[in-house]
Amino acid sequence: MVLVRQEIGEVLRDVRLQKGRTLRQVASRASVALGYLSEVERGQKEASSEILASVADALDTPISVIMREVGDRLAVIEGLSVVPDTLPDDLVAQFDADLAMR
Amino acid sequence: MVLVRQEIGEVLRDVRLQKGRTLRQVASRASVALGYLSEVERGQKEASSEILASVADALDTPISVIMREVGDRLAVIEGLSVVPDTLPDDLVAQFDADLAMR
Numbered sequence: 001m002v003l004v005r006q007e008i009g010e011v012l013r014d015v016r017l018q019k020g021r022t023l024r025q026v027a028s029r030a031s032v033a034l035g036y037l038s039e040v041e042r043g044q045k046e047a048s049s050e051i052l053a054s055v056a057d058a059l060d061t062p063i064s065v066i067m068r069e070v071g072d073r074l075a076v077i078e079g080l081s082v083v084p085d086t087l088p089d090d091l092v093a094q095f096d097a098d099l100a101m102r
Numbered sequence: 103m104v105l106v107r108q109e110i111g112e113v114l115r116d117v118r119l120q121k122g123r124t125l126r127q128v129a130s131r132a133s134v135a136l137g138y139l140s141e142v143e144r145g146q147k148e149a150s151s152e153i154l155a156s157v158a159d160a161l162d163t164p165i166s167v168i169m170r171e172v173g174d175r176l177a178v179i180e181g182l183s184v185v186p187d188t189l190p191d192d193l194v195a196q197f198d199a200d201l202a203m204r
Contacts, residue, residue, distance in 0.1 A: 001152065001155045002155060002165055002166075003151040003152070003155065004151040004154050004155075004165060004169060005150075005151040006151070007169075046148065046150055046151060048107075048148055049105040049106040049107040049108070049148060050103065050105070052106050053103045053104060053105065053106075062176075062177070062180045062182055063104055063106060063176055063180070064104075064173055064174075064176035064177035064179070064180045064182055064183075065177075065182070067106060067109075067169060067172055067173035067176050068170065068173030068174065068176075068177065069173075070169055070173065071166055071169035071170030071171075071172065071173045072166075072170065074164075074165055074166035074169050074170075075164070075166035075167075075170065077166070078164045078165070078166045080164055080166055080167070081166075
């Protein structure tokens with residue numbers, strides 16, 4: 001069974017690492033417990049929509065960017081996308097580039 | 103605050119209606135209570151990843167398709183996408199009428 005929370009956790013962690021932030025920094029800014037955020041990142045806990053919004057905000061990343069990446073990774077897992085899983089490195093850069101284009 | 107569960111609920115409902123299924127049919131096939139599925143569709147309850155997978159399966163729709171649509175709709179809400187996936191018929195008609203007036 002493909003579990004959405006596992007992909008959400010991986011994307012949140014990847015975005016955090018791309019931005020060079022620690023778990024502690026993001027947890028503090030999002031007002032969530034460090035241990036809880038760690039469990040969310042490992043796909044062990046479901047994050048409520050409010051917490052997702054809060055963590056995305058703490059990562060300075062729109063929730064839509066995170067959820068689109070989740071959808072793309074799920075598509076790869078489900079064999080519905082032939083795009084290789086090389087998106088994480090470019091995820092934030094692409095978003096920043098998109099913003100700069102506006 | 104943009105809430106992911108509201109978009110998930112809307113997408114699940116839209117997919118169900120597109121497929122001409124009733125709440126009762128989908129709830130039964132997904133082994134979830136009808137009232138619960140109704141609350142999820144209205145964005146009032148967070149669905150666990152297991153329930154999401156179950157409902158997607160009951161809708162014969164890959165979870166990646168649902169989550170990509172969720173991401174796309176969130177992007178529109180966040181103003182990060184100016185092109186909806188499908189233009190409403192009347193909007194297209196109005197655009198054509200505007201063009202003809204010029």
